Amino acid sequence: KAGVTQTPRYLIKTRGQQVTLSCSPISGHRSVSWYQQTPGQGLQFLFEYFSETQRNKGNFPGRFSGRQFSNSRSEMNVSTLELGDSALYLCASSTGQVPYTFGSGTRLTVV
Amino acid sequence: AQSVTQLGSHVSVSEGALVLLRCNYSSSVPPYLFWYVQYPNQGLQLLLKYTSAATLVKGINGFEAEFKKSETSFHLTKPSAHMSDAAEYFCAVTPGNDYKLSFGAGTTVTVRA
Numbered sequence: 001k002a003g004v005t006q007t008p009r010y011l012i013k014t015r016g017q018q019v020t021l022s023c024s025p026i027s028g029h030r031s032v033s034w035y036q037q038t039p040g041q042g043l044q045f046l047f048e049y050f051s052e053t054q055r056n057k058g059n060f061p062g063r064f065s066g067r068q069f070s071n072s073r074s075e076m077n078v079s080t081l082e083l084g085d086s087a088l089y090l091c092a093s094s095t096g097q098v099p100y101t102f103g104s105g106t107r108l109t110v111v
Numbered sequence: 112a113q114s115v116t117q118l119g120s121h122v123s124v125s126e127g128a129l130v131l132l133r134c135n136y137s138s139s140v141p142p143y144l145f146w147y148v149q150y151p152n153q154g155l156q157l158l159l160k161y162t163s164a165a166t167l168v169k170g171i172n173g174f175e176a177e178f179k180k181s182e183t184s185f186h187l188t189k190p191s192a193h194m195s196d197a198a199e200y201f202c203a204v205t206p207g208n209d210y211k212l213s214f215g216a217g218t219t220v221t222v223r224a
Contacts, residue, residue, distance in 0.1 A: 043214035102154040
């Protein structure tokens with residue numbers, strides 16, 4: 001059974017640009033969550049989608065957005081990148097209930 | 112609101128010694144609790160979970176944790192450390208069956224030969 005797949009694994013962007021990260025959940029999982037991991041702030045919840053509907057959102061500015069497609073794949077977008085957006089972005093999937101299975105993450109570096 | 116406190120950002124143990132990682136939580140409703148492990152440049156791997164069943168939870172790789180409501184704790188233990196246990200460990204809580212996890216700051220474990 002394939003795990004949670006995140007692409008790309010590494011990304012370098014320039015300040016002011018935008019970026020889109022992708023997450024393919026485990027087959028049959030309809031919930032996808034996104035987390036940001038930084039050395040200073042640790043692991044912080046961004047948002048969660050279930051069957052294309054956002055059910056919960058963390059305390060991040062509007063530059064961070066996401067969506068989920070009918071096949072449960074999810075994307076998150078960050079616009080007008082800032083240096084502080086450099087982080088490991090983790091995606092997790094579940095059937096809609098705990099526990100959550102995490103992907104290997106996308107390492108975003110903003111220069 | 113829920114939160115997690117992990118006591119000790121770094122723990123160093125000798126190979127074969129007991130591993131004890133401390134986690135205290137706060138939650139306004141009965142919580143679901145988790146321990147995850149993260150190896151360098153990887154995502155989070157679930158070690159074990161507490162979802163209101165047995166208070167002593169056994170996980171993978173010989174780890175176990177005990178839910179103590181009176182102490183609001185969910186400490187992780189392993190009787191005998193192995194070199195492969197060197198990693199960062201995160202305790203997480205979600206209230207009931209919520210849609211988001213609140214994580215502790217993490218504890219880095221190093222294992223001495």
